[in-house]
Amino acid sequence: MRHDGKGRVAAVALALLVTAAATGCGTTAESAELPSSKTALVKQAKKEGEVTWASWNPEAQMQPAIELFEKKYPGIKVKYTNIKAPDQVSQLKVEQAAKKVSLDVANAGGLTMTPAVKLAGDVDWAKYGIAQKDIFAKNFVYVWATPKVWAYNTDKVKPADVPRSWDDLLDSKWSGGRISAESRASFMSVWDLDPSMGETKALAWAKKLAALKPHYSPNVTQAESPIETGEVSIGTSLASLVLAAKDKGAPVAIAPVSPTSASESYLYVPKGAPHPAAAALLTSFLSSDAAQKLLAKSYNSRIPVNTDCSDPGNTAVLRAMCEVELKWYGTATLQKYQKLSGFYPKVEREFGTDVG
Known part of the structure; x- marks a missing residue:
């Protein structure tokens, strides 16, 4: 065993690293570097091959949109997990502190919106085709409302x-x-x-x-x-x-x-997500017109942020709200x-x- 100064420094450094890993203290997970174009994003997402999405909705409601995504982007498997919003926040806090994040796409809204801000990674959603009106607090994408x-x-x-x-x-x-x-x-x-x-x-x-x-x-x-x-x-x-x-x-x-x-719900890519490109691709897909039409069938699509009954269209939730004024x-x-x-x-x- 070495007892010189360098040996003691090395031992102390190793002990600190082990302690940080065990307790999750020190640094937190960082945002991943993402491609600058949608084409490059698709390519990277296919290399990643999978994406884990957590939401509070039953899987059956999300399944049609998941199947359409997997058909459009073959080779990328969506793993859906039903987790309540507060539990998502708690889980991500622990995982990010330990630098071992398991979720790629998380859901936020209501009481979980404020704590989710610190958990979300930086994503330039506009370059992936998300309309500015559907981007909230920079890193969140408005995907459906549950009035x-x-x-x-x-x-x-x-x-x-x-x-x-x-x-x-x-x-x-x-x-x-x-x-x-x-x-x-x-x-x-x-x-x-x-x-x-x-x-x-x-x-x-x-x-x-x-x-x-x-x-x-x-x-x-x-x-x-x-x-x-x-x-x-x-x-x-x-x-x-x-x-x-x-x-x-x-x-x-x-x-x-x-x-x-209106009770808006948002999707975001947590810092440290293991499959960030696939996460950004899935999120942008769920914001698309094709996905929104499918989500509307299970009453989970966007509605205007404030009262607007000028064009209820085929959105059942919006029609129902407008019918009772x-x-x-x-x-x-x-x-x-x-x-x-x-x-x-x-x-x-x-x-x-x-x-x-």
């Missing part, structure tokens, strides 16, 4: 009793667990986005809703289920969930409670997402659902 809505059970609620405003939802006939709400309060985003509403009014409304003793669910997806079964008469949901449930024969419909939020607001800037991060906990405290 927050109020839904009701058509067997439980008479047409004359269907709520048409946020104040209608505070009627005593919905008390005693006849109304369900997402405990995390994201369905109230519009109160912070619409200048005519605002935080003060939002907290007052939330306190009144809490007095009705609603059925609270941990997320919007789980808030939809009791509406379909008739456990509650009305509750918070997503437009996509309501339409999918109707397709299966569930007695549900969208209530004309306005305004609401909903007005909606999008989260147009990163600053608004950051503001919402402080807004939700305040509403949760009024609900009595804040668990820190």
Whole structure:
């Protein structure tokens, strides 16, 4: 064993490297160098041969778009994994610290938008054909919207009793667990986005809703289920969930409670992604017209960021919202997402659902 100065320096350096690798301390994963043209991107993506995409949607909804991508770009295999947005953030933080990232394409939106900014790699989306209007905060691509809505059970609620405003939802006939709400309060985003509403009014409304003793669910997806079964008469949901449930024969419909939020979803390539070119190629493909038409069939395509019913076209979500004359607001800037991060906990405290 060597005991000279150089030996001790070498031993210390080795120990620091081992510790950094084991704990994930020190540096984080960096953005990969990507080709300067779409043609070169395709070539590099085919060399990589695969891409892992994480999203919160069921794989069956994404499968048609995946199959079209693999047909258009033979030799590139898409590995889809269903991971909730908060879990994606947690996983990527750990993996990037350890410099061992497993995801190539991740999903962000709502509460996960702000933390995702630090996780996203730099990509010049414009040179890969992404329209400027669909690029958000430089590194994110707007791919679909899941508007927050109020839904009701058509067997439980008479047409004359269907709520048409946020104040209608505070009627005593919905008390005693006849109304369900997402405990995390994201369905109230519009109160912070619409200048005519605002935080003060939002907290007052939330306190009144809490007095009705609603059925609270941990997320919007789980808030939809009791509406379909008739456990509650009305509750918070997503437009996509309501339409999918109707397709299966569930007695549900969208209530004309306005305004609401567009709830945009974005894709991004995390720093340290193992297949960055294939990730950028898949993301740009999912933003294309061909992919958007397929995604629209499972209620997952883009809609205008703010209220616009001038051309609903074949987008079922947009048509459904326009049919009940909903007005909606999008989260147009990163600053608004950051503001919402402080807004939700305040509403949760009024609900009595804040668990820190």
